[in-house]
Amino acid sequence: MIGSDYTLELCNVFHSGQVEPGSFFQRLTGDVKTGVILKDVSFLTHSGEVTAILGSKGSGKRALLDVISRRVSCKGHILLEGVPLEKDYFRNTCALVRHSTKLLPGLSVQQTLALSLTKISGYLKSSKVKQVMADLALSQVATKCVTNLTKSEYRRLVIGVQLIRDPIILLLDEPTWDLDPLNTYLVISILSNAAKKYGTTIILTMEKPRSDVFPFLDRVVYLCLGDVVYAGPTRNLLDYFGSIGFPCPQLENPLMYYLCLSTVDRRSRERFIESNHQIAALVDKFKVEGQAIMQGNLGEHGRIINPNKIQLNYGKAGGFRTIWMLYLRMLASIFNVKKQGIKQMSMRLLTLPIYFFILWIFYNEAKDYQRAFITKSGLLFNAMVGTYFISIMNTICLYGPYRTRYYQESQEGLYSGASLLLAWNLVSLPFSFITAFASAAIIFPILGDLSNTIDFLYFALVLWSSYIYAEQQTIAIMMFVKNGLIAAVVNIYITCIYVMLASGVLRSYKGYEEWLFYLTYLTHTRYASIFLHRSVFKQPIFNVLPYSEEENCTSITNLIQTSSNINTNSNANCRYPSGKAFLTERFTAKNFAGDIYQTGDFNMDFNLGISFAFSLGIIVLNKFLYLMPLPGYIIDKFRE
Incomplete structure (x- = not known):
């Protein structure tokens, strides 16, 4: 069992994959454009800390979460307390919350949490549900349907589904995307409090960080096209960039300022080349001087470790x-x-x-x-x-x-x-x-x-x-x-x-060639249709039906006696002498000759059984x- 104070460390991680969307046929044949997405990524984080992975679109933020969660393969090492973090171990102890996670409609907030798949049940789970709703400010909407929640409430509920399982590492993909400033502040502050309270390592991605969330982030990792520009404690961020000649201007949001600094400028060819050279220099500089920064410890005053963190909730239920x-x-x-x-x-x-x-x-x-x-x-x-x-x-x-x-x-x-x-x-x-x-x-x-x-x-x-x-x-x-x-x-x-x-x-069926007729035996419809028709058109009910109230059908049978009030003249519309004749025309092969009731194809129990055999088989x-x-x-x- 892992201790209450633990470290997650990434060492020289490389990851290659698809770098641009491909069509269905390209994906099917494997003919898609691939490249290096993550290049020599290294950073560490401790229990009880909130680490933000910052970068523009295409920088590799989501790929890094996939690598840590072991959903994609990579070169390098991902260590939890010095032990390789394998896929099964991640599944049993950690969690990843996707930005686009969908919850089941029709359930309330409380039902969603109570019916989450955890090892615990009964009173323990009920207590945990109430605790998580209180921590995430969801108690007031406990009976509200998930489809009626605001974006912020929905996002917090998605996080709660994982927090109720008490993960030791919680990865979050853009948890503040499309939220207003107040709700962005609320979500990040809640995550920070949860990290300190439960001793959970929280790693989240952000594309547009606001200045008011700066105090809640213990560490930041800046990515640009898969390269690390900075990885270390936020308290060292300003000093590090100031020491290499990039001090943050007063009244600027340092998180956003250094994000722009580590983003390729594509507005013109000259700016593209210049920004590329600048970012390459920042990457090389951090590789030389960043090791000491990355190892920087926040100290016990910077994070609160829960000494009683024992995982009972997480893992796969029976x-x-x-x-x-x-x-x-x-x-x-x-x-x-x-x-x-x-x-x-x-x-x-x-x-x-x-x-x-x-x-x-x-x-x-x-x-x-x-x-x-x-x-x-x-x-x-x-x-x-x-x-x-x-x-x-x-x-x-x-x-x-x-x-x-x-x-x-x-x-x-x-x-x-x-x-x-x-x-x-x-x-x-x-x-x-x-x-x-x-x-x-x-x-x-x-x-x-x-x-x-x-x-x-x-x-x-x-x-x-x-x-x-x-x-x-x-x-x-x-x-x-x-x-x-x-x-x-x-x-x-x-x-x-x-x-x-x-x-x-x-x-x-009489109009089919032989091979097409036998093809009908492979369908559920054949047996269901024959059964329904056979159960309706049975003898003697459907024998010699008259054409109308005034006209009988003596042209097709000699069994009807003439009557004074019935016209006995033949009628061209009198086509079927009986239900058996109708079934013979519709459901027998071209050269069929014989009594349909003597063949297995029209056996009621047989057709009913085969109908259900098709349903059970599928x-x-x-x-x-x-x-x-x-x-x-x-x-x-x-x-x-």
């Missing part, structure tokens, strides 16, 4: 507890009266029944005449396809925040994608079960007898399997595609392909997909 906390997070974000909770509840429970109610409005007057074969087949098609598309829409809207949070927390090693999907399915499956059965109850009276419990149960189960399949397909696509609109378009395109191919409604597939290591550029998309 697997079962992690899944349980993820499950509680999702339930808490759904079951609340806030805007986000109402939205989630409505989308999960009401969107599909509303769609089916609209179908009922259009189809409830359908009667059992010859056109019922087409009408009811169209209703089944719309029910199945609507279930697919609404499932896709709901998943795009609801799963995105959990996916983004997963990609950020997985970088900390907190849990795997399989844990996220298990928690998601535990929440989603009961909701989809309820909405599928409620929707089925709306249109089933048009198709069959609602008192026939078994038929209704099977009908609803097939719709449920369709919902699950589309949901899991969307989750698989969203693993790679960040933009919700693009993910929706891709999913709808894929769904349209297998719906057109295998539904049997848009095009009969659930298992997603578990493996989310365990696979992804290319760095995909992870970066969600992280940033």
